[in-house]
Amino acid sequence: MTKPHTKLPDVKNLIIRTITGAVFVAAIMTSAIWSPTAFSLLFLLMTMLGLAEFQRLAIPDAKFIDALPGWLAGFIVYTLIGLYATSNAYKADARFLWLILPVIMIYASVSVFYGKEKAIRRIAVDLSGLAFVVIPLGLLNLFLNPLLIPGYHTPWLVLGMFIILWTHDTFAYLSGSLFGKHTLYKAISPKKSWEGSIGGFGFAIIAAYIISIFSPELDVWQWMVIALIITVFGTIGDLAESLLKRKAGVKDSGRLLPGHGGILDRVDSILFVSPIVFVFILLCSS
Numbered sequence: 001m002t003k004p005h006t007k008l009p010d011v012k013n014l015i016i017r018t019i020t021g022a023v024f025v026a027a028i029m030t031s032a033i034w035s036p037t038a039f040s041l042l043f044l045l046m047t048m049l050g051l052a053e054f055q056r057l058a059i060p061d062a063k064f065i066d067a068l069p070g071w072l073a074g075f076i077v078y079t080l081i082g083l084y085a086t087s088n089a090y091k092a093d094a095r096f097l098w099l100i101l102p103v104i105m106i107y108a109s110v111s112v113f114y115g116k117e118k119a120i121r122r123i124a125v126d127l128s129g130l131a132f133v134v135i136p137l138g139l140l141n142l143f144l145n146p147l148l149i150p151g152y153h154t155p156w157l158v159l160g161m162f163i164i165l166w167t168h169d170t171f172a173y174l175s176g177s178l179f180g181k182h183t184l185y186k187a188i189s190p191k192k193s194w195e196g197s198i199g200g201f202g203f204a205i206i207a208a209y210i211i212s213i214f215s216p217e218l219d220v221w222q223w224m225v226i227a228l229i230i231t232v233f234g235t236i237g238d239l240a241e242s243l244l245k246r247k248a249g250v251k252d253s254g255r256l257l258p259g260h261g262g263i264l265d266r267v268d269s270i271l272f273v274s275p276i277v278f279v280f281i282l283l284c285s286s
Helices: 011-034 036-058 064-086 100-144 155-179 194-214 220-248 263-285
Strands: 183-185 189-193
Touching (some): 036 220, 036 263, 100 155, 155 189, 155 194, 189 194, 189 220, 220 263
16 A cells, blocks of 8 residues: 655644634534524535535536526525524424425426536536535534424534534544555545544544533434544545546635635535434434
8 A cells, every 4th residue: 555645744734724624613613503594594605605616526617607507406405405494483394395396397497408418417417416515514404403303403413513523534634644554545535544534533532422521412322423424424525525626637626715625625524424414313313
């Protein structure tokens, strides 16, 4: 196996990443504690930016007007999920979700007539964007609804999940930089190593245990399961985005976040994590 890292992390880059990450974390934590509506609006912004980045990675030479129908469909789908999660004092009106089906069909119909011979490729990309970006980020709103996950809906559940995720990512980066010798998946991401993944998992478990002490919503073993889900599926989400970037021939999905790249670079891990954790919480609350 080749050694993906042979020197200490770039201190300047690490400082920039830390500052950017701290602002990003503060925004999410503040919105989650403030109100579900603030949280939903923040993630609406991140979802739309992330979806635009996804579209550019999938079809780099596409014009903005070509991506607009899929972007608008993503906006509507996320909004419907957000309304379902936050409307009418958490009454969780499922009629909002049923509207997603006609939205998708109308989008596909418009794309067929608008895109003509490129319609199939465009539809495939945009529907993938809905499944890969919009719905996973939209699901985060459901964590704050007491009717959907009784007893587990406090903002600290969402924050605990993000803290474990950020802990894993940070220490996977540091462990891989310091000790990485065996690549995790060289064909997709040669800089990721098994040593980094193991280090990230170890610190994610520690973070989960500490969170369990201060958060009575879940037992210790439940936080440990969440840490395992985050480690496995967060890494898969990271690799999936790395594959997209490799196919597009770019290093980052965007330039919005100094030291991190684009929004998609920052939230790629949560994309595969949120649906699995949500189902796990539902099983715990049943």
